[in-house]
Amino acid sequence: MNIMHYLADLLVRSLFKADPATWPYTWIAYAVVIGVGALLAFAFVAIFAGPVTWIERRIAGRIQSRIGPNRNGPQGCLQWLADGIKCWLKEDLVPATADKPLYLAAPYLVFTGMFGAFVVLPFGAHVIAADLNVGLLYILAVTSLVVVGLLMAGWGSNSKWALFGGVRSAAQLVSYEVPSAFSLMAVVLMAGTLSTQGIVGAQGGWPWQWFVFRNPFLFAAFIMYFISAIAEGNRTPFDLPEAESEIIAGYNIEYSGMRFLFFLFAEWANMWIMAAVATLAFLGGWQIPGISPERIAEAKGWTFVGWQALSFAIFVFKGTCLVFTIIQIRWTLPRLRVDQLMITCWKYLVPLSMGSATGVLLLMALVREGGIVDWVMRGAMLLVGLLVAGAYIRKVRATFMADRDNYKKMEGRDLWYPPYRLP
Amino acid sequence: MVPTVPPAVSPHRRPPRGTVRAYFRNIRLxxxxxxxxxxxxMSYMFRRPLTIQYPDKIDKPVQEMLPESYRGVLEVDMDRCTVCLQCQKICPLGCINIESCKNPETGNREVTKFDIDIGLCMYCGLCAETCNFDALDHTREFEATVTTPDQMILHFVEKPREVTKLKAAEMPVRKHKGSILQKMIPAFGRRHPQEVWTPTAYAAAPVPALKAPTATPKPAAPVASAAPSAADSPTPEQAP
Structure with missing residues (x-):
């Protein structure tokens, strides 16, 4: 049962002592609860997108041997507020030759496209605004609204750079929607439903129950979805629409003040959306290890609330890990060229993701779920994942150790400076 | 990863050998x-950042981290200065202004003015090179912000004082570089932000401790009647 539906019914029953099924004003209670839910989702976006800008800059600083913003508030944690207030106070310029209605409307369209996806994101066992039966399709569709917004911004600005940026952005988003849709299709085939809660429910809390470790094709689909999600979000290494070396800032070049802020806001909100979709589709979503969804649904009182909070925390934790990876990729990989971008999509990702969806179909037809082959496959994929993680840690350590002694000799200080030590 | 894929060929022919291999090699790469x-x-997340957080979050002043040969604000140790005027002559910008006269009572040469306009100085280091007595030198002071333009002229002689007659080897040891400057300009940089120096306060400021090892001679009559600041004193005869 949907938590918002439940809350609205509870409101009617306790406050007005009426039966929600027969009471004529139930829809008002529903409208109020929907409004509150939208506000909560908006607050989550704001609270997430704001500090993540600061966290990203701190991480970028450490990756480049710098510190990052640490002046505004304790360790600079109020930097995002300062930036936001600065943008709000700036003048809202409209170029004289701009197509004014398009120019003014574009940021809202971009933001609506991003924000619409939050409706179906399952934050917890029952913490979801609306569990649509076409959830994943809805996410793909509503985030496509962003393309319209970016094209409007590019066209409406009446500037070469903005137009280049808008067209590039549109080309990129439209292209990369194909592999991301195919990768998600593999998951949809496995789960047998498009509903986000259904997909999470088809997985389990333990890693071997996640879709990513189910079989090799889903593992590949996860990587391909991640790549194409980064590309759809216009993040580095696919940030051609904002390539400052070629087109100074892209579609948002003529924007200033609050409208400019909306583009950035949407970009960081989108980072969360792609991490959340990857989490729910491949990494088990909010599933608590060892606790079945039925047990959560049957729990009463504070136990129920506790399970909800725990599942919410698990979902946000997984999403945050992916967001960190996206940030790290941004500060690691150089930007692709336009032709490389298109080749990556059409020559590599599209055929491979189609292949992975076909492979998933084949395995579903050939391998019985829960059978010995299925478990061998899960174990092998889990082993692969662990090996990759182990190799990663080894490589990080080796890179660190290669420079440690020289640093000590030159600086007389230890190179070791863990991330939790804030300078 | 892209250019290694050979160009497309006619569909009627088999693709050249290695195309498929190159395709998968690109993925692997x-x-x-x-x-x-x-x-x-990721390894950089565990490394010490290089940033020096000037001006507050540092272990020691940045002046001490700079190399010894750093060319900062000029400083004169008047105990070692013989008023040979070599620095004044070689300065391409004329930012050094030295005046001296003979004391009619004692008959000793006295220096009445040693001004360096740090607003004019281009930190070329020629004066420091030419100084034979290690009196004039660059310090590692770089925080040369002042509140009024006239404070940019540093007065190293506040009261007329006798020029040393000692040979270079007998002279007192050169004071620690920067120590004279730090006493002279408390408004320098951020170290004493509480003191705002006005021109009057600057003129009336106590003379920095630049006592010569010998007893301070009585200043000449025309100079003694002048204002305490050497900058305001009437110009005596120019030293040769």
Missing amino acids: ALSTAFDGMSVT
Whole structure:
């Protein structure tokens, strides 16, 4: 049962002592609860997108041997507020030759496209605004609204750079929607439903129950979805629409003040959306290890609330890990060229993701779920994942150790400076 | 990862040998190079940042971290200065202004003015090079912000004082570089932000401790009647 539906019914029953099924004003209670839910989702976006800008800059600083913003508030944690207030106070310029209605409307369209996806994101066992039966399709569709917004911004600005940026952005988003849709299709085939809660429910809390470790094709689909999600979000290494070396800032070049802020806001909100979709589709979503969804649904009182909070925390934790990876990729990989971008999509990702969806179909037809082959496959994929993680840690350590002694000799200080030590 | 794929060929012919292999090699390279790059950036999360957080979050003043040969604001140790005027002559910008006269009572040469306009100085170091007595030198002071333009002229002689007659070897040891400057300009940089120096306050400021080892001689009559600041004193005869 949907938590918002439940809350609205509870409101009617306790406050007005009426039966929600027969009471004529139930829809008002529903409208109020929907409004509150939208506000909560908006607050989550704001609270997430704001500090993540600061966290990203701190991480970028450490990756480049710098510190990052640490002046505004304790360790600079109020930097995002300062930036936001600065943008709000700036003048809202409209170029004289701009197509004014398009120019003014574009940021809202971009933001609506991003924000619409939050409706179906399952934050917890029952913490979801609306569990649509076409959830994943809805996410793909509503985030496509962003393309319209970016094209409007590019066209409406009446500037070469903005137009280049808008067209590039549109080309990129439209292209990369194909592999991301195919990768998600593999998951949809496995789960047998498009509903986000259904997909999470088809997985389990333990890693071997996640879709990513189910079989090799889903593992590949996860990587391909991640790549194409980064590309759809216009993040580095696919940030051609904002390539400052070629087109100074892209579609948002003529924007200033609050409208400019909306583009950035949407970009960081989108980072969360792609991490959340990857989490729910491949990494088990909010599933608590060892606790079945039925047990959560049957729990009463504070136990129920506790399970909800725990599942919410698990979902946000997984999403945050992916967001960190996206940030790290941004500060690691150089930007692709336009032709490389298109080749990556059409020559590599599209055929491979189609292949992975076909492979998933084949395995579903050939391998019985829960059978010995299925478990061998899960174990092998889990082993692969662990090996990759182990190799990663080894490589990080080796890179660190290669420079440690020289640093000590030159600086007389230890190179070791863990991330939790804030300078 | 892209250019290694050979150009497309006619569909009627078999693709050239190695095309498929190159395709999969590109995938492998893309993944492995991204993996390598990610591990390098991750290792930097555990490394000490290079940033020196000037001006507050530092272990010691930045002046002490700079190399010894750093060319900062000029400083004169008047105990070692013989008023040979070599620095004044060689300065391409004329930012050094020295005046001296003979005391009619004692008959000794006295220096009445040693001004350096740090607003004019271009830190070329010629004066420091030419100084034979290690009196004029660059310090590692770089925080030369002052509140009024006239404070940019440093007065190293506040009261007329006798010029040393000692040979270079007998002279007192050169004072620690920067110590004279730090006493002269408390408004320098951020170290004493509480003191705002006005021109009057500057003129009336106590003379920095630049006592010569010998007893301070009585200043000449025309100079003694002048204002305490050497900058305001009437110009006596120019030293040769």
